[in-house]
Amino acid sequence: MPELPAHASPDLPPLYSPHPTSPGRDGFDFQTSAQGVEVEAHDTLARTKSHDPPASMVSPAFTPPATPGVSTPSHPRPPRSVPVDTSLHSDSPRPELLQKLPEVECEVRARIPTTTGHEMWLHVYRNSVDTKEHLAIVFGNQIRSRSLDAERPGETELDRMTRGAYVGRLYPGRTNSRVEQLKRAEGVPTKRRPESEFPQSEKSNGLLSPSSASSESGDVQTISSSELPLVRIHSECYTGETVWSARCDCGEQLDEAARLMADPILSPSGGAIIYLRQEGRGIGLGEKLKAYNLQDLGNDTYEANILLRHPADARSYGLATAMLMDLGLEGERGIRLLTNNPDKVRAVEGPGREVVVRERVAMVPLAWKTGGAQGIQSEEVEKYLSTKIEKFKHMLDQK
């Protein structure tokens, strides 16, 4: 299928789709639409009242309030986020956390121009607990990997540039990885680097960002919600992200996270998707396909894992915590986390609350937000989402 882009599920012609009427996943569209937020608030409120999963995600009983046009604001409002303070939830069971975080190192990073016109920085990590290539997909120039920027013994400037440890942009003939060094070599007088050119590792973390520096009197100004870096911990899903499966909304979630993070107004401090190689909630692709067959035999996604003698969810998030720390996203300043999964919120903070989740941003299925006009529509995805709410306690019905 050479005409299909490899990065995202396109709108598929009937030949490829088990549900020919479905508009399919909404591509990799970073252009923000304003209408979703309104619909989301309305729909979520309705669901909150009933406490039931929606009867149908295919035909929600509301009409999108606006189509893009005259009544559409020129720029979207920020995604709705809910303040979080996990330190207040000491009574609720915490997910089991490794006492020691894994060691991680960013091996290489490269600039990836995308089909939407936005760019991102793809980071490949290695770690002390498995041999998989876990990824960080970083939007914006503010977030940098400490282990990537660190000097490695005996390396040349070409080595540094080849593994992505450079500041600014590469171009033919560039000989230095660092901007200041480069300017000196070219005889350009050096001045103070703008904040965005400083690797995060050279900045103080914690509360001392430009927007929240301590004043002379020692007062600490608060950081507004949108200034918190946006983070998504995303688990690999080959079926949903690559081969257009309408059994789950994983591909759509990945696209939505990228869309929000690529928008400099919605994410002025940049964002990072930690892409963990935890296919099938940690059981692997082969086992997930067995689970699909058990689902077709009448079991839900939770039961199918149990029948295969796997935990319902076999994932852990220590790697994500360690990668976020390497990206300078630890400390009191905190992050906004895009998720509906309550376990993820607590687990990603780490055993010593190394990372602080200040806000949770809900991931509402596109079909819910648009009244079925966009997004994934299938009997299977409806069951999948209902099971997430009923059995995995996902917070999809909260404001």
Ligand SMILES: Nc1nc2c(ncn2[C@@H]2O[C@H](COP(=O)(O)OP(=O)(O)OP(=O)(O)O)[C@@H](O)[C@H]2O)c(=O)[nH]1
């Ligand atoms: N075992 C199993 N895994 C699945 C199935 N459908 C999707 N997955 C995997 O589930 C993972 C995604 O998890 P989700 O439950 O969608 O989301 P989450 O990460 O728990 O929570 P959110 O942050 O709210 O998206 C990916 O690793 C998918 O491969 C399924 O039917 N069975």
